[in-house]
Amino acid sequence: MSYSWLDEESTISLDRRANQKTPFYEPIVNTFKDGGYNPNVSYHYNPDVSKYHYGVRHPMKPFRLMLTDHLVIAYKLYEQMDIYQPRRATKEELLEFHSEDYIKFLESVTPDNAKKYAQHLRQFNIGDDCPVFDGMYDYSQIYAGASLDASRKLIAGMSDIAINWSGGLHHAKKHEPSGFCYVNDIVLSILNLLRVHPRVLYIDIDLHHGDGVQEAFYLTDRVMTVSFHKYDGEFFPGTGNHDEVGLGKGKHFALNVPLHDGIDDESYISLFKSIMEPVITNFRPTAIVQQCGADSLGCDRLGSFNLNIRAHGECVKFVKSFGIPMLVLGGGGYTPRNVSRLWCYETSVMTNVKLNSRLPEVLPFRTFFQPDYSLHPNLGDRYDNKNSKKYLENLRNQLLENLRYLRGAPSVEMQEIPPDLQNMTTDEEQEILDRLNRESEYDAHLDEKRYWLNTKDQARVSEQVD
Known part of the structure; x- marks a missing residue:
């Protein structure tokens, strides 16, 4: 009789030496149900990105990226991926989307000289959400550079799935920062993908509406944006109702899924799959960018959903099953231990392995995950589910009705591939x-x-x- 090391209910206990030799993951049988295929996955991470600090009381904690990296290493997921330490984005690359005066401001302002830029602070929306902190410009270059590097690996065919958990900062606008985001690495990456790919699908499962990305591509039919988020008209950023569908050539190429507090695993997964399958079938993207904001988990410091880690990961797993090249990014998430748990788990989903729920003993900062020391703590049932079955069904019908206007995938003329963002x-x-x-x-x-x-x-x- 054989015993699975994943069986936490087993009465067999191993000594310390045996635990050190026990693998922390096992491959998943390659079936459609379990992911469909074995993609070549690349992991893009610059360790310097976790060294920056927004401020003592600020909810955004870049050290969550260090915790994620420690989990990925402790589970030995690096054995399943190509690992890259990307360079920083250049100023010229940032200017592919952002305005020159804004990038010049980010490059010049520091906490020490901020008083000299008093007028610019108001102009560029600097405040409590987006403070001036040491290394702000360098930090932006690092996470944007990692996303651009990941997009290049997809374009070159070196990766089927490219991961950058430090990216996904979806609120930043062309002329200003917003919602803790200074540079919109998502827009920059999509612009790079559009050099080669005729159609790019952007999927956002952050708690907050992906307004910066939607705004950037609101007038085009080559990028379809789909965002699942909390919406009540007041919750930041205040946009993302189902009637925001795009304008001009981009009309009906923006899809918004506004949700109320307390949505649970079953409701979210069912809604996600019932919408995303016809979206992918109709739009026929040649590349997908998925933003995996962790603030949609239950127990998040700023969140109000009841999602558990497996449910969030199921959405990523479903998109992966279509076998389309994917750029996978991080985003929000303000309870660092749960953010790192989620992104480590979703890394395992991408690499087709199953992780032991018990965190490895060799994990640095393991005390952050007490008292359960589990990859899958119960995060649900904290809030009452205010999304009635009737509301969700009506919302689904409304969104599917919007999809009827797509009339198939838009075509793109054959043309010379423009130079990439390395300028x-x-x-x-x-x-x-x-x-x-x-x-x-x-x-x-x-x-x-x-x-x-x-x-x-x-x-x-x-x-x-x-």
Whole structure:
């Protein structure tokens, strides 16, 4: 008889040495039900991103990314992925979406010189939500650079799924920060994907409406935005009702799913799948960007839903099952221990492995997860579910009715692929190619020289070598 190491009800207990040798995950049988395929997954993480600090009382805690990374390492998920430490985004790359005066402001302002920029602080919406803190511009470059790097791996075909948990800051606007977000890495990544992909689908399961991304692509039919979020007309950012559907060429290419407090696992999953399947079938995206904000979990510091980690992950798993290239990003989430649990679990979903619910003993900062030390604590039933079955059914019918106007996937004319966001001119690219050619010729010369020197060394005394 065999016993599964995942069986927490087992009466068998292992000693410390056996626990150290016990694997923390096992592969999932490759069936459609369990994910459909085994994608090549890449993980994009710059450890410097967790070193920044919005302020003592600010709910956004970048160190949640360090906790996530520790969990991923402790579970040895790195064995299932390609790991990249991306470079920072350049100023030129940020300017592909954001205005020059705004980026110049981010680059220049610091806590020490903020008084000199009093007028600009008002102009650029700097306040309690988006404070000036040490390294603010560097922090923005790091998380945006990771998302751009992930998008490049998808474009190059090096990855089927690319993950950047430090990204997903969906509120930032072209001219100003908003909702803890300074640079909109999602918009920058989608713009890069659009160089090659005719249609990109953006899915947002953060507690808050993905207003910055919707606004950026509100007038185009090449990007469809779908956001599941809390909405009552007052909750930040105050947008995202079901009647926001896009304008002009982009009309009916924005879909919003406004929800009330307390939605539970079953209701959320059922609604998500019933909407996303016809969206994907009709829009036929060639790439998907999914924002996985963790503030839609129960027990979040700013949240009011009742979702558990498995339910949130089920939404990601469902989208993955379509086998379309995916860029997977983080987002909100203000109870760091639960944020890291979620994103570690969703990393396992992407890599088709099942994790032991008991957190590894070797995990740094393990005390953050007491008293249960579990990957799946109960986070639900904190709030009354104010989403009646009638409300959800009417909402579903309204959204499906909106989808009828799509009339199939929009087509894109064949055209030359524009240069990527690295902003390299033709002359600069040619200069690099010329330098590489010169280096190659020099290497060939050295190889030939080494060959003849070696031949002379090996020649017999009686032989003559020119």
